[in-house]
Amino acid sequence: MEILQNFPLWAAFIAIILAQLIKIPLAFFATKKIDLTLFTSTGGMPSSHSAAVTALSTAVAIEHGLDSSLFAVSAVLGIIVMFDATGVRRHAGYHATVLNQLVMDFNRLVEEVKTWPKKENEQKLKELLGHQPIEVFFGALLGIILSLSLYPLIG
Template identity: 25%
Template sequence: MYSGWNSIYRKIIGGKAMGTYLYCVLPFIAWVASGVLKFLVNYLRSGKDAFRLVGNGGFPSTHTTILSSMVMTIGFHEGFNTPMFGIGMAILTIVIIDATGLRRTVGKHAKMLNKHISSEEEKLRERQGHHWHEIFGGLMLGTVIGYVAHLIMVFLP
C-alpha cells in the first residue's frame, strides 16, 4: 500500500534524519551561493571582468559564508548555548581575523611585488583579503542559509 511521499523520502535517505545529510552538503551550498552572489556583484561593478574577479577577496566573503552557515545552523537547530556552537564561533572568529588581517597583508605584499615583476611574468593576485563590509555580507548570507537549513531540518525530520 502506498503511504505517501514521506515514505519515499525515508527510503531514499535510508531512514536517516535529513539534518545528518544537510550538515554534510551545507558547506557546498554556501560556497555556491556565495560564488553566485560574488559573480553578480562583480558583474554589476565591472561587467566583462566579472569572471577574473571571482576568487579570494570581494563581496561576500566565501570563507565567512561557509563557516557562518554551519555555525548558525548549529545555533538555530541545536541551540546557541551548546558546546558545538561555541567551538564553531571560535573557529569563525579565527577565519574572520585571518581574512581581514593576514590575507589582506598578503594582498598588499603581492601589490608591492608586482611592481618589480617584468611584464612577461605572471602577476600575483593582489585582491586576497576582505574589508569589514565583505565579512558582514558573508555573515548575513551564512545566517540566512543557516536559518533555511534549520527550517528544512524542522519540516523534513
C-alpha cells in the same frame, strides 16, 4: 548515508556556492563584464569564507543550541576565519600588489639597460586574497540568513 543528512555541513557548502555565485553579477554591475572565474576566486564581495563559517555556526546553534560545545567550537573557528580574512590575507594581498609592481619596475629597468627578452609565462602574485570588513560582514550575514532559511526545508 548520514553525511547526506548533516544540515550544518550542507548549510556551509551551500553558503560557499551562493556567495561565490553572487560575486559574478556584483562584478558585472561594476565592470559591465561577465567574469566567470570569480566563482573560483578568493576575495571580493561577499566573503564566502564568512558565509560558510556563519552558516555552519548558525546551523549548529539551531540543531544543538547556543550552550553546546559544538556551537562554541564553530563560533571560535568562525571568528578566527573572519579575523584572518580581514587581517592577514588582506595584507598579504597588499604585499602581492607591491611585489608585482616591483617586478614590473625591475623588468622595465632591465629592458632599458639591455634588450632582455620578456618571458611569455611571467607569473604575477594573486593580489585579491583577503576581504574588506564590509565584505566579511555581508558574507557573515548571508551565512546566517541562509541557515535560518534552509533549516525548515532540509534541516
